[in-house]
Amino acid sequence: MTLPSTLKPSPPLVSFHHNLRSLSPSRLSTAVSTSLPTLNVFSTLDVNTATDTLSSTLTTCLDNICPISSRPACTTPPSPWLSDDLREHQTDLRAAERRWWKSKDSADLGKYQFLLATFSDNFKSAKNSYYQNKINSTTDTRSLFRTFNTLLCPPPPPPDTSLTPDVFASFFTNKVTSISNTFSAPYSVKHLSPVCNSSVFMFSPLTDTEVSKLLLSNHPTTCSLDPIPSHLLQAISPSILPALTHLINTSLLTGTFPTTFKQARVTPLLKKPALNPTQIEYYRPVLSSHSWQKHLKGQFSIKSLPISHRTSCWMTISQALKVDTPPRLPCCLSLSR
Known part of the structure; x- marks a missing residue:
């Protein structure tokens, strides 16, 4: 005698998305301009508060105008040749x-x-x-x-359900720890006296025109951590340029990198399609970071140093970098905090 199975069938997969085809960029731009604080109020906010305010405003306006809808998830991609x-x-x-x-x-x-x-x-x-x-x-x-x-190279088979995110996180963390343990302790090196006597420098603030050029020149790649898709951000850029310019300038001048931008999404992918998807050692982590990090990259002029100090400092930096360019510094030097 066999008892009937009490296992319930798994619910169908459901995907959530915004119907961006029916979205008007001008309407979204108007909603964002109305919802954002005034520039006088926004300029008093610190880097993290300003970043969270701008991100939440963009997400809220997009959800109000174009609500998230659900539909059954397609397990196989549609065939474009199927007429x-x-x-x-x-x-x-x-x-x-x-x-x-x-x-x-x-x-x-x-x-x-x-x-x-x-x-x-x-x-x-x-x-x-x-x-x-x-x-x-x-x-x-x-x-x-x-x-x-x-x-x-057809797509690899789906991974085993026993490989949970916690399993991947533990595996990659232990792998990094084991690789670090293989290196010997670094030798203590005495700090050399700097060639340049003056260490005071600051980045020249960016203008709205420079930020707009930087924003529109980037390829509109979107990460799931972005508040809105990148192509929509470029479409409504005039309405957020003052806020975004203040955010970038404050981040560079204070040396504070926004905490929101330090988050990333890690996706485990098979190293080769023919490998066994149930073996965790055959996966590699692929990181996708916030696309707004691109807007903090670039080079900015040094304008706070006198000509004599600027020349001597830049000669030392040029010799280290082995480039012959005008006196500029990579902005990542100020984002160490």
């Missing part, structure tokens, strides 16, 4: 298959086999035509390599 005629043919094929399973008639079997052979030929022909047209029309080398990579 409406092929979908209709596929529907007829499934109906013929169900009809044959019920009747077990040889006539229904013959019709089902005929539809199956026809659909298979049309499907292969449509797929070949799609990739031929895509390869012939591609002029970018990167896009062409990506197309061949999808054909020659």
Whole structure:
């Protein structure tokens, strides 16, 4: 005697998204301009408070105008070569298959086999035509390599459900610790006296024009940690330029990196598609950081030093970096706090 199973079927996967196709950038820009504090109030905030205020305002305005909706998650990506005629043919094929399973008639079997052979030929022909047209029309080398990579290297199988985020975190932490332990303790080195007597310098503040150029020149790549997608941020940039300029200048002048930007998302990926996905040592961590970090990168002029000190200091920096450029310093030197 066997008891019936009491296990409940797993619920269907659901994905959440914003319907950005129906979103008007001008409406979002107006909402952000209205919700943000005035520049006089915003300029009194510290770096972390200003960053959180700007991020929460952008997220709230996007959620109010374009609420998050749910839909069943697609387990397999859609086939771009599957036209409406092929979908209709596929529907007829499934109906013929169900009809044959019920009747077990040889006539229904013959019709089902005929539809199956026809659909298979049309499907292969449509797929070949799609990739031929895509390869012939591609002029970018990167896009062409990506197309061949999808054909020659299929996506890896999903990882084992026993590999939880805590397991990955512990594995990668222990791996870093074991690698660090293999190095010997560093030798104590006496600090050399600096060549430059003056160590006072400051970055020249950025203008709205420079921040706008920096914002629009970056490729609109989006991370899941971003308050809004990067292409929307570029579209509404005029409404947030004063706040973003104050945020960048305050971060550079105070040497404080926003705490929000120190977070990152780590995704474990298989090193090779043919490896066993159940073995945790075959994974490598891939980090995706906040895309706003790009807006804090660049080079800014030194304008607080006299000409004599500026020249001597820059000669020392140029010799260390082995570059012959105007007196500029990488902004990452001030973001150590």
